[in-house]
Amino acid sequence: MEIVKVEALTKKFDQLTAVNQLSFSVLSGDVYGFLGQNGAGKSTTIRMLLTLITPTAGEIQIFGLSLLKHRKEILQQIGAVIEKPDVYKYLSAYENLTLFAKLSGIQPTRTMIMEQLEIVGLAHRANDTVKTFSQGMKQRLGIAIALVHNPQLIILDEPTNGLDPQGIADIRNLILNLSKQYKKTVIVSSHLLSEIEQIASRILIIDKGRKLVEDHAASLFDPSKTIIELDTNNNEAAYNILSNSNWGNTLQPIRNGQIILQLNKLDIPLFNQYLVSKDIAVYSLQPRHSLEDYFLQITAGKQHVEAFTN
Amino acid sequence: MWKHLQIELYKIFHRPRTYLAFAAITALIGVIQLGLKVDGKEYTEFVMADFAGSFSVDGKILNGYFICYVILQLLLVHVPLLIALIAADMISGEANMGTLRLLLTKPQSRTEILLAKFFASVIYTILLLIWIAIMGLFLSMAIFGTDDLFIMKSSYVVVVKSSDVFWRYCGAFCFAALAMTTVAALGFFLSFFAENSIGPIVATMSVIIVCTILSTMNIPLFNLIKPYLFTSHMVTWKEFFDFKVNDANEAIIGSIQYPEKIIKSAIVLVLHIIGFVAGGIWYFKKKDVLS
Numbered sequence: 001m002e003i004v005k006v007e008a009l010t011k012k013f014d015q016l017t018a019v020n021q022l023s024f025s026v027l028s029g030d031v032y033g034f035l036g037q038n039g040a041g042k043s044t045t046i047r048m049l050l051t052l053i054t055p056t057a058g059e060i061q062i063f064g065l066s067l068l069k070h071r072k073e074i075l076q077q078i079g080a081v082i083e084k085p086d087v088y089k090y091l092s093a094y095e096n097l098t099l100f101a102k103l104s105g106i107q108p109t110r111t112m113i114m115e116q117l118e119i120v121g122l123a124h125r126a127n128d129t130v131k132t133f134s135q136g137m138k139q140r141l142g143i144a145i146a147l148v149h150n151p152q153l154i155i156l157d158e159p160t161n162g163l164d165p166q167g168i169a170d171i172r173n174l175i176l177n178l179s180k181q182y183k184k185t186v187i188v189s190s191h192l193l194s195e196i197e198q199i200a201s202r203i204l205i206i207d208k209g210r211k212l213v214e215d216h217a218a219s220l221f222d223p224s225k226t227i228i229e230l231d232t233n234n235n236e237a238a239y240n241i242l243s244n245s246n247w248g249n250t251l252q253p254i255r256n257g258q259i260i261l262q263l264n265k266l267d268i269p270l271f272n273q274y275l276v277s278k279d280i281a282v283y284s285l286q287p288r289h290s291l292e293d294y295f296l297q298i299t300a301g302k303q304h305v306e307a308f309t310n
Numbered sequence: 311m312w313k314h315l316q317i318e319l320y321k322i323f324h325r326p327r328t329y330l331a332f333a334a335i336t337a338l339i340g341v342i343q344l345g346l347k348v349d350g351k352e353y354t355e356f357v358m359a360d361f362a363g364s365f366s367v368d369g370k371i372l373n374g375y376f377i378c379y380v381i382l383q384l385l386l387v388h389v390p391l392l393i394a395l396i397a398a399d400m401i402s403g404e405a406n407m408g409t410l411r412l413l414l415t416k417p418q419s420r421t422e423i424l425l426a427k428f429f430a431s432v433i434y435t436i437l438l439l440i441w442i443a444i445m446g447l448f449l450s451m452a453i454f455g456t457d458d459l460f461i462m463k464s465s466y467v468v469v470v471k472s473s474d475v476f477w478r479y480c481g482a483f484c485f486a487a488l489a490m491t492t493v494a495a496l497g498f499f500l501s502f503f504a505e506n507s508i509g510p511i512v513a514t515m516s517v518i519i520v521c522t523i524l525s526t527m528n529i530p531l532f533n534l535i536k537p538y539l540f541t542s543h544m545v546t547w548k549e550f551f552d553f554k555v556n557d558a559n560e561a562i563i564g565s566i567q568y569p570e571k572i573i574k575s576a577i578v579l580v581l582h583i584i585g586f587v588a589g590g591i592w593y594f595k596k597k598d599v600l601s
Contacts, residue, residue, distance in 0.1 A: 013598075050415045052599040075417040082415070086408025090325055099317055103416040145412070 001028040002064070003153055003185045004049065009058035011044050011209075018044040020209040022058070026153075026187055026202075031179045033200030033217065034189035041209035042189040043083065046157045049187075050080055062153065076105050079151035083158055085142025089131040093122050093141050096130060097148055104149035113148070120144040120174065136167030143174060154178060156188045160195055168195065175199050227288040228268070230259040233281040241278050247271060260288075311422055318430035322396060328434070331392035332441055335385070339445040342381055343453060346372060357462050374451030375459040375475045381446040382547070386486060390493040390518050391511075392438060397431040398497030398510035401594070405505040405601045414599055424591050431494045439487050447479055461551055470551060474563045482547040485572065489544040492579045493518065495586035496540075502590045505601050540582040543575035 004026035011019040019041045026032045036042045047053040049060060051071055060067040062074045087096045094113055101108035117123040120140035130138060139159060146154055156175070160168045176199055178184045190196050196203060203220060205212040213220070232238045239259055242248050250262035263271060268285060275282050322328050346353060350372040358371070401424075404410035413423060459470040470478065496517060500510040521541035524532050536542050549572050554565040566572065 047411075047599065050411075052411055052414055054596070054598060072417045072419070075415060078415070080412075080415050082411050084408055086412065088321060088324075088409060089407070091321075095324070099320065100412070100416070102313060102317060103413070103418065105417055 002026070003028050003030070003062065004032075004187070005059075005061040006045075006049075007059045007061075009045065009048060009060065010056045011041075011048060011053060012056045018209050019048070019055075022206065022209065022211055024204050024211060024214050026185060028185055029179070029183060029201075030185055030187075031175060031199050031201050032185070032187045033196035033203040034187055034206075035191070035193065035196055035203060036189075036206040037191055040191075040206050042191075042206065043157055044209075045206070046080075046082065046155055046187070046189055049155060050078070050082065051075070052082075076149070077152045078155060079104075079146030079149065079153070080155040081139070081142040081146050081157065081159055082155075083161065085138045085145075087130050087138065087141060087145065090129060092127050092129050093117060093133070093144075094126040096141065097144055100145045101148040104151075106149045108148065116144045116148050119147065121170070134167075135162045136164065136170065139163060139167065139171060140174070143171070147178070152185060154184050154186045156186065158190055159188060160190065160192060172199055224264040226263055226265040226268075228261055228263050228271075229284070229286045229288055230261070231283045231286075232259075232275065233283065235259055238275060238278075238280045241275070241280065245274070247274065311426060314418060314422060314426035315429055315433075318426050319433060322430055322434055327395060327399075331395060331438055334392060335389075335438065335442055336445060338385060338388070339381055339442070339449070342384065343377060343450060346377055346380070347453065358460075370455065370457040371460050372454060373457040373459075373472075374447065374454045375456060375470075375472065375479070377450035377454055378447040378479065379459065379461060379551075381442070381450070382482065382486070385442060385446070386489075386544070386547075389438065389442070389490060391515055393431075393435050393490050393493045394497040394511045394514040396434050396497075397494035398501045398514045399507040400427045400431055400498055401501040401590075402504040402510050403501070403507045406507060408601065410601060411599050420595050421591055424594060425587075428495070428498050428587055431498055432491050435490045435494045436487050439483055439490060443479075443483050447483075459551070468551065468553075469561075470553065471561065471563065474553070474561070477564070478550040481550040481572075485547040485550065485576070488576060488579050489540075489547070492540050492544070492582050492586075495583040499586035499590040502594050502597070538578070540579055543578045546572055546575035549575075 002025045004024075006025070007023050009019055009022040010017065022041070022045060034042055034046070044053060048055050049062070049067070051067065063077060065074055067074055088099070091099070094117070097113050097116060098108055101113065106112075114123055114126065117126050120143055122137060122140055122144065125133070125137065130141065133141065139162075143156070143159070146156070159171050159175075163171065172195065175186055175188060179186055179199075179201075188196065188199065197217070200217045202215065203217050204214045230238065235254065235257055239251070239254050242251055242259070242261070247261065247263075252260045265287065268287075272282055272285060354371045401410070404413060414420065416423075456472050456475075458472050459475045461468040461470070493514065497510060497514040500513045500517075501507075504510050504513075518541060521539045525536055525539050525542040549568055550566060552567040554562045554567050556562055
């Protein structure tokens with residue numbers, strides 16, 4: 001079932017086209033990764049989904065309803081954190097959550113509020129004013145605000161911005177938990193590929209406001225095209241041996257002493273065995289970030305692949 | 311709408327800045343009352359010096375009603391700044407904090423949100439005036455007692471019977487509330503155009519100062535626009551203290567000399583309020599929120 005359907009969405013700011021004929025769909029239960037470099041148009045698109053920005057052209061349907069005509073009903077079922085999780089700093093976490101719950105159309109009980117704070121690990125700081133919180137705690141409070149009215153769709157715009165590694169891991173686990181345990185549909189935007197790679201079931205990559213790729217994450221991480229970095233006791237000898245073998249088809253010219261080739265992930269044990277049989281001691285066989293390579297390739301290449309979908 | 315209004319009031323009254331205005335009024339009125347309590351006799355002798363040979367005063371000039379009149383004249387010049395502190399921050403403050411975008415993603419229309427914010431600033435304005443009334447009128451009555459109200463004009467003195475004063479103050483405070491609501495509406499309107507609080511607060515005060523100067527300058531060029539400036543009508547509360555006289559030149563209890571002036575000023579102020587609020591909402595409904 002399509003939760004979000006966007007067709008030919010366009011936003012122009014004077015001469016600048018921030019989003020250009022963008023179409024995509026988010027399915028029920030997706031953790032939908034929305035990727036793009038800074039300035040690619042992610043935030044503008046998300047703001048249009050949340051009615052903060054009016055599209056110049058195009059159509060947005062959420063839960064099968066037109067956003068233009070059914071704004072109120074749709075927003076009742078959406079929870080969002082947009083960039084920084086800004087809340088009222090002079091109020092406590094409990095007060096902020098209560099206030100935004102009421103604005104979302106529910107009458108919260110103390111138990112409900114404390115449960116939400118428990119989910120994001122802030123129950124022990126419920127009565128502290130937000131100005132005493134760290135960036136990570138504010139981010140978690142922002143997510144609690146997004147969740148407090150039990151929405152079907154959660155939109156998180158750059159939720160790991162400004163967080164330390166522990167904070168990033170916390171948010172990642174929270175998103176996975178929301179999807180798996182609470183069966184929520186989540187749209188999460190980021191310019192950090194490693195983050196999206198670990199959580200997204202489907203991915204949209206945009207550049208200069210246009211769609212480059214929309215696909216299942218599994219398809220983008222094709223195991224038959226895993227890039228491998230090889231380090232041995234004698235890289236030159238290893239390179240010569242591989243060049244003259246069946247493994248040499250995808251071997252790239254040696255650069256900075258590094259051997260790089262493309263393998264099927266399932267063949268890695270066999271590949272290792274082969275090198276050992278040729279008296280090469282393998283120090284490391286490291287799969288490179290395939291999505292990152294892919295992303296850099298397609299965004300730097302400025303080639304707009306309109307239909308990369310199934 | 312009611313729920314949202316409650317939330318806005320909750321936010322206003324949980325901010326330390328809100329109480330700054332109440333504290334400032336308390337301090338200002340306290341200083342005036344203390345000064346008049348200590349040196350009031352010299353003060354009244356000074357202001358009555360021009361009329362000393364014309365008539366003798368039987369009674370207490372320095373009473374609660376008189377003190378309140380002095381306070382109102384002094385304070386209503388400064389209160390706009392205290393109103394602007396809150397009203398001009400209603401939208402720009404949220405944009406500055408970053409909470410505006412979160413607020414606008416909630417299932418309420420922008421008009422509902424903005425009207426709730428405006429009415430919250432109106433309630434704050436009214437509470438501020440009630441506080442001025444409590445401190446300036448009731449406390450002064452308790453400290454200085456009551457008697458006939460002497461109002462010194464440039465070339466004459468108006469004496470309002472003590473039994474005829476209280477309702478006039480009720481009317482004056484109601485009118486002052488309308489005038490200050492106009493200031494709140496102006497601040498609210500200007501807050502749509504900035505993403506920090508200082509700009510709209512300064513802009514509100516600048517507009518008031520410029521318009522006040524235009525209202526008071528006696529230059530023919532400006533006479534055309536004077537009747538349309540809200541600042542020309544903000545001091546109309548004083549009309550509540552001018553009364554009609556009968557053939558024997560005695561004050562008619564319960565009368566106002568120029569009620570049409572009050573009505574006209576009220577209409578001009580109400581039109582300004584509607585214009586500022588409607589203009590702001592019209593602009594903001596179309597605005598892309600990029601902050």
